[in-house]
Ligand code: FES
């Protein structure tokens with residue numbers, strides 16, 4: 491399916507009443523973008539980047555089954571011993587002997603032991619022991635020497651376990667984002683599972699206008715009340731980084747909120763609860779630092795940190811429930827009636843079905859961010875399939891990636907009768923200030939942006 495798939499498959503001549511019969515066959519999905527199994531262009535795309543695959547706290551003394559990019563895997567932790575620390579392994583679920591599941595394996599000091607005949611595997615997949623066979627048996631020696639359990643490298647970082655599932659010789663540096671170390675911000679890891687394809691979950695980040703409807707007028711204020719205003723939208727594409735800038739008028743204040751996506755799946759926004767558009771805020775940062783990870787074609791998981799403190803969300807939300815509210819505006823475990831009365835992101839995106847029928851979409855100007863990032867993702871999938879290297883966000887080794895998800899609220903009263911044009915200029919000026927400071931060391935950069943925003947406010951107009 492080619493790039494034209496976001497248009498309806500058939501365009502009726504006239505939109506006659508009772509068009510159900512004419513549209514009874516469900517439209518198809520965008521196979522190229524949505525499908526992520528082994529060997530697909532989408533799967534290969536994701537396999538060129540590090541992704542979180544679990545929270546560290548989920549991996550205890552028992553093996554943890556996980557499914558990522560259509561593969562059944564096991565996460566486990568070695569039990570450690572005096573001369574080595576615990577290690578986390580991410581391996582294929584099926585034992586290479588006779589395919590027993592390592593979900594029933596035993597975690598030991600050197601690796602994981604299969605329950606069926608006791609083969610022992612190291613975190614890197616080496617077959618360490620085949621204890622049922624004679625030590626000098628030739629077949630057993632050969633299998634230990636020449637075979638491996640499938641395994642992937644992992645990095646545990648601040649409560650999340652990241653993995654790289656691609657070709658070892660193309661493994662990129664683990665990317666550090668500025669969001670990993672914002673002074674005064676405390677983090678809490680969280681996960682939110684979605685029973686649907688990754689693309690429809692990720693689309694929401696480049697769709698800032700849904701906040702004015704789903705999270706405000708439709709379900710009541712699930713985040714700050716000021717988000718109910720419909721702002722002026724602008725979208726920015728810079729390589730693999732995409733920004734959705736929503737600039738709202740709230741009384742005498744102008745609220746510039748920036749949603750952010752770094753391909754393939756890193757997302758940030760402004761705060762969920764710390765800003766309401768009525769009080770000044772200068773370069774407040776995202777309430778979450780989050781990756782949308784495909785589990786398989788019909789499931790995905792958001793793995794993230796909630797960010798708390800003066801430039802994040804209020805610390806009272808630093809709980810499991812608080813993180814659920816940040817993730818989607820409501821608690822995850824709700825009755826059907828609660829979900830119908832106050833739908834949140836799960837209802838919006840899972841309600842599209844296991845894989846949304848993209849050929850039945852009618853994309854509008856407010857969907858421009860979705861259009862832009864999907865187009866770029868499709869291009870990258872094709873380039874990677876043709877052998878090109880995947881562009882990494884961390885272009886300067888050792889330097890954190892600058893991110894832009896933020897809230898700024900400035901006191902700038904209405905000046906003339908074209909306030910929408912005024913808002914647009916302010917939104918553009920706020921983003922420009924961020925870009926202009928991006929080469930500075932991080933602390934200087936934040937100071938420069940904040941000072942620039944205060945100057946803009948004092949000037950009263952861009
Ligand atoms: S099936 Fe795992 S050791 Fe035999």
Ligand SMILES: [Fe+2]
Nearest residue numbers: 694705818835
């Ligand atoms: Fe949302």
